[in-house]
Amino acid sequence: MVVQTSSQPGNQTDSEVVIRPATAADADAIARVHVSSWRGAYAHVLPAEYLDSVDPAARAKKWTEILASGRRTTLVAEANERILGFASYGPSRDEDAEDGYLELYAIYLDVESWGRGVARQLMRTVLADVPDGVPMTLWVLEQNERARHFYRRHGFQTDGVERIDDIAGRPVTEVRYRRG
Numbered sequence: 001m002v003v004q005t006s007s008q009p010g011n012q013t014d015s016e017v018v019i020r021p022a023t024a025a026d027a028d029a030i031a032r033v034h035v036s037s038w039r040g041a042y043a044h045v046l047p048a049e050y051l052d053s054v055d056p057a058a059r060a061k062k063w064t065e066i067l068a069s070g071r072r073t074t075l076v077a078e079a080n081e082r083i084l085g086f087a088s089y090g091p092s093r094d095e096d097a098e099d100g101y102l103e104l105y106a107i108y109l110d111v112e113s114w115g116r117g118v119a120r121q122l123m124r125t126v127l128a129d130v131p132d133g134v135p136m137t138l139w140v141l142e143q144n145e146r147a148r149h150f151y152r153r154h155g156f157q158t159d160g161v162e163r164i165d166d167i168a169g170r171p172v173t174e175v176r177y178r179r180g
Contacts, residue, residue, distance in 0.1 A: 085122055
């Protein structure tokens with residue numbers, strides 16, 4: 001599946017954004033985007049020392065393993081041979097999920113691509129792959145209002161389930177969203 005989208009006015013690039021399945025060769029670029037996005041999105045939530053310590057090389061190793069496993073679908077958004085963002089989804093890991101439920105594990109963009117329509121195109125591509133009537137969930141940090149707004153715009157709603165996680169020795173609340 002390859003989706004080509006025109007760049008938005010004012011974009012940093014004159015080329016089209018291509019959304020395609022990720023390959024093992026994309027692991028380093030996915031890790032770069034993952035770390036960059038975390039640092040930008042969670043600077044107001046997590047300690048700077050922790051965010052600075054997130055190792056892109058270790059994250060690339062993890063993404064190499066994920067991509068090799070074939071247990072999830074990972075898409076990348078690319079322009080000018082540069083990965084701008086990615087989305088990864090597959091079977092739900094939620095304890096209360098029924099067979100066939102899906103989960104959006106991650107959707108992240110390089111900070112420079114925020115607000116340019118790339119995430120919208122990634123999400124639309126993911127949702128087009130979800131069969132009618134199949135629920136999809138995702139987890140988001142309660143304090144990440146930008147992401148929460150994005151998910152609501154794409155038909156996800158909170159379902160009342162929350163969990164407390166420990167990141168960098170700090171308790172953070174994650175909120176589950178559901179669509180379908």
